[in-house]
Amino acid sequence: MSAELGQIFLILALVLAALLSVLPLVGAQRGNEALMKLAPSLAIGQFVFLAGAFAALAIAFLQHDFTITYVAMHSNLLLPWYYRVTAVWGSHEGSLLLWMLLLGGWTLAVAAFSRSVPRAFTARVLAVMGMISAGFLLFILFTSNPFERILPGPIDGRDLNPLLQDVGMIFHPPLLYMGYVGFAVAFAFAIAGLIGGKVERDWVRWSRPWTLAAWAFLTFGIALGSWWAYYELGWGGWWFWDPVENASFIPWLIGTALIHSQAVTEKRGAFPAWTVLLSIAAFSMSLLGTFLVRSGVLTSVHAFANDPERGLFILAFMGVVTGGALVLYALRAPRIMTGEGFDWVSRESALLLNNVFFTVSAAMVLLGTLYPLIIDFMGWGQISVGPPYFGAMFILLMTPVVLLLPLGPFTRWKRDEFTRILKPLVATAVVSVIAALLVCAWLGTWSLRAVSGWVGGIWLVAGAVTYAVRTSRASRSGLARHQWGMVLAHAGAGVFLIGAAMVEAHTFERDVRIAPGETIEAAGYRFTLHEVALVKGPNWRADEARFSIYRGEREVARMNPQKRFYHRGGQTMTQVALKPGVFRDLYIAMGEELGDSGAWSVRLHVKPFVRWIWGGAVLIGLGGLLAASDRRYRQRQRATQPGGARAEATA
Amino acid sequence: MTPTRRKRLALVAVIVLGVGAATAVAITALNDNMLYFVSPSDVYADAAPPDRRIRLGGLVAAGSVKRDPDSLAVAFMVTDGRHEVPVSFEGILPDLFREGQGVIAHGHLDGTGRFHADEVLARHDETYMPPEVMRSLEAAGHPPEASES
Numbered sequence: 001m002s003a004e005l006g007q008i009f010l011i012l013a014l015v016l017a018a019l020l021s022v023l024p025l026v027g028a029q030r031g032n033e034a035l036m037k038l039a040p041s042l043a044i045g046q047f048v049f050l051a052g053a054f055a056a057l058a059i060a061f062l063q064h065d066f067t068i069t070y071v072a073m074h075s076n077l078l079l080p081w082y083y084r085v086t087a088v089w090g091s092h093e094g095s096l097l098l099w100m101l102l103l104g105g106w107t108l109a110v111a112a113f114s115r116s117v118p119r120a121f122t123a124r125v126l127a128v129m130g131m132i133s134a135g136f137l138l139f140i141l142f143t144s145n146p147f148e149r150i151l152p153g154p155i156d157g158r159d160l161n162p163l164l165q166d167v168g169m170i171f172h173p174p175l176l177y178m179g180y181v182g183f184a185v186a187f188a189f190a191i192a193g194l195i196g197g198k199v200e201r202d203w204v205r206w207s208r209p210w211t212l213a214a215w216a217f218l219t220f221g222i223a224l225g226s227w228w229a230y231y232e233l234g235w236g237g238w239w240f241w242d243p244v245e246n247a248s249f250i251p252w253l254i255g256t257a258l259i260h261s262q263a264v265t266e267k268r269g270a271f272p273a274w275t276v277l278l279s280i281a282a283f284s285m286s287l288l289g290t291f292l293v294r295s296g297v298l299t300s301v302h303a304f305a306n307d308p309e310r311g312l313f314i315l316a317f318m319g320v321v322t323g324g325a326l327v328l329y330a331l332r333a334p335r336i337m338t339g340e341g342f343d344w345v346s347r348e349s350a351l352l353l354n355n356v357f358f359t360v361s362a363a364m365v366l367l368g369t370l371y372p373l374i375i376d377f378m379g380w381g382q383i384s385v386g387p388p389y390f391g392a393m394f395i396l397l398m399t400p401v402v403l404l405l406p407l408g409p410f411t412r413w414k415r416d417e418f419t420r421i422l423k424p425l426v427a428t429a430v431v432s433v434i435a436a437l438l439v440c441a442w443l444g445t446w447s448l449r450a451v452s453g454w455v456g457g458i459w460l461v462a463g464a465v466t467y468a469v470r471t472s473r474a475s476r477s478g479l480a481r482h483q484w485g486m487v488l489a490h491a492g493a494g495v496f497l498i499g500a501a502m503v504e505a506h507t508f509e510r511d512v513r514i515a516p517g518e519t520i521e522a523a524g525y526r527f528t529l530h531e532v533a534l535v536k537g538p539n540w541r542a543d544e545a546r547f548s549i550y551r552g553e554r555e556v557a558r559m560n561p562q563k564r565f566y567h568r569g570g571q572t573m574t575q576v577a578l579k580p581g582v583f584r585d586l587y588i589a590m591g592e593e594l595g596d597s598g599a600w601s602v603r604l605h606v607k608p609f610v611r612w613i614w615g616g617a618v619l620i621g622l623g624g625l626l627a628a629s630d631r632r633y634r635q636r637q638r639a640t641q642p643g644g645a646r647a648e649a650t651a
Numbered sequence: 652m653t654p655t656r657r658k659r660l661a662l663v664a665v666i667v668l669g670v671g672a673a674t675a676v677a678i679t680a681l682n683d684n685m686l687y688f689v690s691p692s693d694v695y696a697d698a699a700p701p702d703r704r705i706r707l708g709g710l711v712a713a714g715s716v717k718r719d720p721d722s723l724a725v726a727f728m729v730t731d732g733r734h735e736v737p738v739s740f741e742g743i744l745p746d747l748f749r750e751g752q753g754v755i756a757h758g759h760l761d762g763t764g765r766f767h768a769d770e771v772l773a774r775h776d777e778t779y780m781p782p783e784v785m786r787s788l789e790a791a792g793h794p795p796e797a798s799e800s
Contacts, residue, residue: 234745234746341655344658352662356666356669356670360669360670360673364673364677367677367681368677368681371681371685381687381688382687382688383685383686383687383688384685384686384688384706385681385684385685385686386684386685386686386704387684388680388683388684389680389681389683389684392680392684393676393677393680396676397673511723511741511742511743512723513721513722513723571746571747572746572747573746574746589743591723591743591744592743592744594718594720594721594723595718595720597720599720601723601742601743602743603743
């Protein structure tokens with residue numbers, strides 16, 4: 001029953017989305033208040049039906065309704081209830097439903113929190129979001145309906161992919177999608193600005209908190225995905241430059257450029273057209289990411305579903321969205337090309353430099369990700385691009401960013417002097433280098449990567465702290481929230497850098513053969529295997545190795561990695577044992593039993609500072625959220641407009 | 652030309668130069684890090700690029716996996732239905748590595764036609780077949796039947 005209900009809800013949501021994409025827009029163009037006022041109600045209605053459809057699918061999972069194909073494929077009687085709920089977004093159809101639910105949620109939030117924004121503008125924003133909704137709902141209903149039935153249904157379903165039976169998987173897709181879909185808001189604001197023709201600084205200011213929030217969620221989502229891959233895939237890496245990881249990283253890089261260019265456009269009115277273009281690019285890249293993941297055109301560890309028809313639909317949808325936006329941009333952009341002048345050394349130039357580095361990085365990742373596709377399409381063979389390409393390019397592009405970043409916040413708008421900017425930072429720089437060398441001496445890590453990682457990381461953190469101290473001393477009210485957000489995010493980048501450099505430079509990693517009773521020495525630790533026992537779980541059984549880890553004479557940890565066998569699907573899965581720590585992680589993954597000797601192949605890792613990678617990412621994301629919560633972005637604009645002639649370029 | 656305009660032009664020139672240089676570096680780095688996909692038939696026909704790290708893909712031949720009980724050395728055959736290539740590897744194989752299933756190995760060929768893998772990949776989903784492997788199997792006239800385990 002719930003399947004039919006869910007289906008009806010989806011269709012109703014589509015009807016409302018279609019109305020939302022037309023009526024308020026007509027109202028805004030004609031100045032019809034009644035039509036504009038419809039937008040929030042339609043947004044509420046759309047969200048309610050989407051939530052209903054989502055609930056219907058969740059209930060089908062909880063009630064083991066195996067007559068629904070999607071449920072039968074991704075759940076079974078033994079699956080615990082919490083994984084049955086998360087199985088809703090465990091695969092293609094359901095994850096698109098989640099995508100839609102979040103889009104509905106963002107639309108609702110825009111409708112609810114835009115009281116300070118003129119009604120005509122909100123109406124246009126919501127209409128653009130309605131168009132995106134309608135497109136995606138058509139996609140779901142025609143190519144990826146989660147409510148399709150198989151009759152008669154099987155007695156028991158297959159199983160949720162064991163890799164997805166995990167707590168990281170509960171939160172990773174929702175957070176990532178919050179970010180992807182959140183960029184739809186920035187996109188809608190930019191398009192609404194273009195449609196209105198009255199492009200002024202205001203739309204950028206209204207759009208900033210949404211963009212920051214979306215970017216923060218994307219940061220959390222990517223970090224969580226990286227953490228999940230680290231402990232779940234059993235390889236012990238934290239980033240693989242896998243096409244699907246890249247697909248989420250490209251929008252993040254563009255988003256990083258966007259939040260910085262928005263600052264310039266809002267504060268100084270400079271490069272507004274560029275900001276509009278980045279808003280379009282961020283969402284287009286999110287759509288491209290969805291396309292790459294969902295079409296299966298790329299060889300990827302993530303390739304869950306591959307269906308060319310779906311890929312084609314997304315590609316066409318992306319073409320319409322991006323193409324339409326760019327045409328509109330081309331028509332309207334000449335009117336908004338009104339930057340204010342600025343000097344070589346100025347905050348504008350600094351942020352422009354940031355934008356150059358981040359967009360070039362995004363282009364570089366995009367190139368590496370699509371290159372195999374292009375080569376294959378041209379018939380030049382089948383290739384793949386190795387991680388060293390991305391690593392080398394990233395170090396090259398991000399080194400100047402790290403060196404220059406602490407200077408940015410100290411730079412004045414419009415015109416500044418290098419010597420004035422550098423003055424407060426000279427001491428910081430000297431202290432950073434000395435501190436980094438001391439830390440490296442204490443840790444005994446003298447590789448180039450580790451030393452430069454520490455120097456860069458401490459420089460970033462110390463630069464952010466210097467800024468916070470100086471600014472709060474200079475102004476009576478202390479730092480504003482958005483400034484705290486910036487300080488936190490920039491310091492987070494430093495923490496991340498230290499973690500990444502230490503892991504890349506000093507990870508101890510070895511595959512060994514070990515039998516019960518034996519001990520292996522690794523990076524100052526002794527790993528002793530006591531026994532390998534058989535254990536049972538709700539839908540699996542496993543061989544479990546019992547390890548004790550000693551440092552000197554002291555036992556620091558007991559670790560029990562498992563090799564699980566899932567009954568229903570017949571999959572084997574490595575369950576990693578981790579002993580996390582602030583300064584190092586111990587990591588054991590089981591390989592396989594070697595003959596009948598009782599010995600196993602085992603992978604041992606000692607990973608220094610690996611937690612700092614995600615810690616830094618979390619700080620970056622929190623900084624974004626903190627900045628987004630600044631009340632400044634929600635205040636009504638004062639009546640005065642600087643440069644009145646420029647602001648009033650009405651269509 | 653006004654000073655502001657000249658400044659803008661200079662800025663644009665710097666950006667164009669920078670992007671150009673970055674593109675040149677990127678293309679060079681790409682070419683250095685490209686891994687060619689090679690099927691067992693390519694190896695047999697000597698079409699594999701020599702002295703390069705390559706990706707060898709195909710199915711793990713049934714009954715071909717041999718483990719050394721005293722070390723982590725493994726040997727197996729990768730087949731596309733027409734030809735087989737012997738592969739040696741030392742380390743831990745992924746969970747989904749199984750006889751008769753698709754596999755991709757990174758490594759290099761030695762003079763005797765043996766492939767030394769330093770990395771072996773099998774994919775997450777057991778019904779999933781790497782697209783390259785799928786196509787090379789089709790090219791060899793052995794499209795894999797959809798395996799329902």
